[in-house]
Amino acid sequence: MSSSALHVYNTLSRKKELFEPLHAPHVGMYVCGPTVYGNAHLGHAKSYISFDIVRRYLRYLGYKVRYVQNITDVGHLVGDGDEGEDKISKIARIEQLDPMEIAETYTYTYFRDMDALSVQRPDISPRATGHIPEQIAMIQNLIDKGHAYACNGNVYFDVLSAPKYGQLSGRNIEDATSGTRVETASDKRNPADFALWKKADDQHLMKWLSPWGVGYPGWHIECSAMSIKYLGAHFDIHGGGLENQFPHHECEIAQSECSTGESFAKYWLHNNMVTLDGQKMGKSLGNAISLEEFFKGSHPLLKRSWNPQVIRFFLLQSHYRSTTDFSEKALEAAETGFQSLRTTLQSILAYTQQQHNDQTEGETHEALPALQAAFESAMNDDFNTAQAIAALFDHTKKIKRNIADGLPPSDLHTLQNWLNIALTEILGLEYSEPNETDSSFNDNISEYLLHLLIDLRTKARMERNFELSDIIRNRLKELDIELEDSKEGTRYTLPK
């Protein structure tokens, strides 16, 4: 489907729907953020880049987006069922740190890695621990309305009281309980009931006082409390990873709608997984390569380091609702393709700048409308970045060819402006070579010496002393410095 208006795939209806904000031009968007107990990995990159694109494209379309993404610094249980230990507490215990130190450390590295990937920061990044009163209030409200019950210091949500429970994930309550592989906690009325508040014992590191005793909030309640606080009871978009569809998002809908009496998010968007050797890449599976390891090339499965921009481009070349199977070979293909796209764009840019005083006479063909239509039509079809990038390749190559043939389009400047917006503002990709921002080559003497060698080699070539010129090029190649001769002179690329 391609269309002149944005359509998004809504998990609630399992269909692509026309996107109509509740209160245009404002769009409220909530995305489940990370649990900060470890470094972010490639799976996080796929998820947050996907929703970064959603946000960027909505802004391009003129919407005023408020993007809220939580930081989960409490509440997730580890191991089997509800009897486990908080993940952050567990690591804190092992590393002899306060839980908040763990959360702080990984919140920092999370944003550092996302910044590197050009993921724009959320407008609001609420912490779960900073919203305990809101969560308690919501739980109390659910008890008052008969949707939850307290028992031995725990509070559970009564799923039978929520008629729509199971709608999002397409399962009924029997399905949700009958095949469960986990022993269910004994004080629940129904095995499918989920915890809103958990009693904490003396060993527990993170705990708060509540009407039901000392404890800590269940996992699902934070997202409901914080999304409603910052976006209202009924808002436009809720996003997250596919694996959170059940139980997390299902529970969010149940508790939110029972609490407010309004319908919760209008559109539910889910991104698919990144796989490694065909298996989901996940922290708990131990097969995750962290983003830091990608950037530094410091994981045994990696042959080399990878520029964040290349990783972003690689992920954008597949659709967010498809799984992305990772391999270094695929990354390499993405890198080469990305560089060639940038070369094409830069040559159009260079031409535009050198032509800025010229009047193109007799030329009436415009390049932008067709390109823009193809690009927007792809993006309007549920953010199909793969197809949008294909349109970019396709059209810019043609434009470049026309310029080379002496038939530049008449709208070069508007074209250039739009290309800039499409690449940097919508896709979040940079024009410049990754090397140019590499700080490893900032030594003035090194740079001077390199230019000296290049000048000497040029002189040798002029004198047809190719033996010497090849020695210089080959010896530099040993340092991963590559020289390329062109009509405009010798270019060099520095080690990655």
Added chain:
RNA sequence: GGCGACAUGGCCGAGUGGCUAGGCAGAGGUCUGCAAAACCUUCUACGGCGGUUCGAAUCCGCCUGUCGCCUCCA
């Protein structure tokens, strides 16, 4: 066991009832002292079996395979 996805050429990966996806790799060529880059040309496809249709890789059914969720997870 229940629920849900997916299966595209050497690789990655869009899409679609009849019309080129795109990228990478490969082949040939132009250019170049050479190399690289760039440019031009070019090859390979829709898991299997049935059905619907004038026509299906695209719709339907069955089969096979892979994956996800049902337990924290982007």
